[in-house]
Amino acid sequence: MPEVTATGDYAIVAITKHGTQLARRIHAVFPGSDLYYMKKFEQGDESGQGITLFEGSVRLLLPELFAKYKGLILIISLGAVVRMIAPILKDKKTDPGVVVVDDKGEHVISVLSGHIGGANELAREVAALIGAYPVVTTASDVQKTIPVDLFGRRFGWVWESDEKLTPVSAAVVNEEKVAVVQESGEKNWWMYDTPMPDTIHVFSSIQKALAEKPAAALVVTHRQLEKEEEIILTNGVLFRPKVLVLGIGCNRGTAAEEIEQVIEETLSELKVSMKSVKAIATIDLKKDEAGLLEVVRKYRWEFVYFRPEELNQKEISQPSETVYKFTGAYGVSEPAAMLCSGNDELLLTKKKSGNVTISVGLISY
Structure with a gap:
């Protein structure tokens, strides 16, 4: 051969x-x-x-x-x-x-x-x-309904666990009552030119879905679920949309391990998932920062950077003359998160930890 x-x-x-x-x-x-x-x-x-x-x-x-x-x-x-x-x-x-x-x-x-x-x-x-x-x-293709194992894939959504993919898929193709709970992520996930089957119901919250007692559920959220909410995953699949932007500023030479630790701790405090991170955003002076580059490579996140004059267009909570003196921008993590997420209301305005400053933005669709 x-x-x-x-x-x-x-x-x-x-x-x-x-x-x-x-x-x-x-x-x-x-x-x-x-x-x-x-x-x-x-x-x-x-x-x-x-x-x-x-x-x-x-x-x-x-x-x-x-x-x-x-x-x-x-x-x-x-x-x-x-x-x-x-x-x-x-x-x-x-x-x-x-x-x-x-x-x-x-x-x-x-x-x-x-x-x-x-x-x-x-x-x-x-x-x-x-x-x-x-x-x-494939049944879902023939019936023109949700292919559970591909749900949101074209947007980069990932599932938390594949344990319930098969029974949830069965519920969909067997036309049982299925709840789609969407708290974040792209809304245009319906793939067909035909109407959605009347057995699939879309809800904005887990509580509303549970009240309808569905046979199965697809849950789309960046949040970590509360204990009482996890019952919906008895026969459900949890999907993580790519909606979080991490605005990061750091001292030159900050190790990737320190940056990663700050990210993990911060997202845990906010009770949101690492799997929902889409990008790290910073100032263009940091586009060659080794620690940042190592982290984005590891997690395959997007790496976005802005010029100082772009960052200065955003109104931020605590403008810093010291940061301006060294970078030309009055802040880095906060305006970078705003610009990259397209949302001025941040999940975390700004937190400094060691050599790292982090802000967290949420992309709204």
């Missing part, structure tokens, strides 16, 4: 003469794809096209493709694919999306990891490119 060097996110694989022609056609119009087919169908231009040839059973190639690609487009019969991938399946949260295309290019079937792995969307995309019919069997 050839060495697999993934240059794109998707691998296209063919093992027949007609499948090879179709695979070449898909490869030509599908960005970020790598193409693999059998050496006996070599056409002479493979090296120039970045196409990989292989000999022997494709079964031996699949484990490495599974490990290195986000999605696989297999022009192989469905039954053969099912038998070949069965021994290498691990978890729906890590397995790549797999779609199967028939030799004539008439159907594109979502086979594995339809939601989290993106196979449903991949099937639709490939079908659109070649004029085929996408075959998607």
